[in-house]
Amino acid sequence: MSAEIIDGKEFAAALRARVGEAATAFEAAAGRKAGLAVVLVGDDPASTVYVRSKGKATVAANMASFEHRLPADTDQATLVALVEQLNADDAVDGILVQLPLPKHLDEQAVVAAIDPAKDVDGLTPVSAGRLALGIDGLVPCTPLGCLLLLQDQIGDLSGMDAIVIGRSILVGKPMAALLTAANCTVTLAHSRTRDLAHHVARADIVVAAVGRAGFVKGEWLKPGATVIDVGINRVDGALVGDVEFDSAASVAGAITPVPGGVGPMTIACLLRNTLTAAHRRAGVTLDEALV
Numbered sequence: 001m002s003a004e005i006i007d008g009k010e011f012a013a014a015l016r017a018r019v020g021e022a023a024t025a026f027e028a029a030a031g032r033k034a035g036l037a038v039v040l041v042g043d044d045p046a047s048t049v050y051v052r053s054k055g056k057a058t059v060a061a062n063m064a065s066f067e068h069r070l071p072a073d074t075d076q077a078t079l080v081a082l083v084e085q086l087n088a089d090d091a092v093d094g095i096l097v098q099l100p101l102p103k104h105l106d107e108q109a110v111v112a113a114i115d116p117a118k119d120v121d122g123l124t125p126v127s128a129g130r131l132a133l134g135i136d137g138l139v140p141c142t143p144l145g146c147l148l149l150l151q152d153q154i155g156d157l158s159g160m161d162a163i164v165i166g167r168s169i170l171v172g173k174p175m176a177a178l179l180t181a182a183n184c185t186v187t188l189a190h191s192r193t194r195d196l197a198h199h200v201a202r203a204d205i206v207v208a209a210v211g212r213a214g215f216v217k218g219e220w221l222k223p224g225a226t227v228i229d230v231g232i233n234r235v236d237g238a239l240v241g242d243v244e245f246d247s248a249a250s251v252a253g254a255i256t257p258v259p260g261g262v263g264p265m266t267i268a269c270l271l272r273n274t275l276t277a278a279h280r281r282a283g284v285t286l287d288e289a290l291v
């Protein structure tokens with residue numbers, strides 16, 4: 001093994017601490033805490049764990065946490081009414097509806113009901129449109145976390161060849177937009193890409209977000225490449241990424257582990273987005289140097 005292991009857990013802890021300090025300054029300036037509302041429909045065990053850890057991290061960062069748990073058979077109108085109630089609630093700066101929703105619900109319609117000013121997941125059509133157009137807005141947490149790790153590891157990304165594997169709304173598409181804005185030459189690969197290994201071999205930066213355990217092989221990589229593994233797959237009870245870690249670590253220059261890489265960054269960036277939304281909504285200037 002030769003690759004440097006990128007410690008996302010440590011980076012995320014430091015980011016959460018900085019966000020917490022900025023949140024304390026926000027409370028002093030605005031006379032209220034920044035607030036994050038998380039909505040969970042149903043009782044999927046993994047989602048319940050994530051929602052609980054988001055709530056804990058929110059309170060630890062000196063923000064208010066509002067948890068709304070609804071039964072799995074909640075109807076569309078009830079869920080949209082809750083989102084509208086949260087839109088109207090001044091104590092709420094960020095709204096996250098935990099995905100996926102139960103099948104009978106229209107996920108797109110629920111997300112579209114979120115006030116873009118409170119869209120800390122960056123998933124509404126308005127947020128996605130702003131990102132595509134290069135207008136300041138709220139950016140999805142996982143790709144934002146990946147970008148922060150890459151910039152910390154590499155510095156200026158200008159002119160680098162990057163490949164994003166996976167074109168999901170939550171990760172792949174916004175990741176490609178962020179890397180493009182950071183002046184990378186971006187290939188957005190997906191399940192229909194022909195000769196993926198050929199494309200990966202050109203890349204200085206590889207972001208794997210396909211949702212298949214060990215899909216990206218070390219032999220495909222350009223020696224010295226920086227590899228960001230977004231995958232969270234459960235195999236025989238263990239968490240593994242979308243990259244075959246051992247083979248990749250012998251070729252890459254740096255690589256994120258799973259767990260302890262991108263996952264913790266997602267929650268840290270959710271708090272960062274909530275802080276950003278709170279400042280914008282309250283008309284208080286955020287000291288960007290702090291976070």
Ligand SMILES: Nc1nc(=O)c2c([nH]1)NC[C@@H]1CN(c3ccc(C(=O)N[C@@H](CCC(=O)O)C(=O)O)cc3)C=[N+]21
Pocket residue numbers: 050096097098099100121141142232239258259260261262263264265266267
């Ligand atoms: N609207 C919405 N926004 C999301 O951002 C969202 C969502 N829905 N639904 C579910 C996925 C999943 N997700 C994770 C967040 C943190 C970790 C994380 O901290 N993972 C740890 C390990 C956790 C463990 O051990 O299970 C790690 O990778 O080190 C993982 C996954 C956010 N998601």
Ligand SMILES: [Mg+2]
Pocket residue numbers: 007
């Ligand atoms: Mg380091």
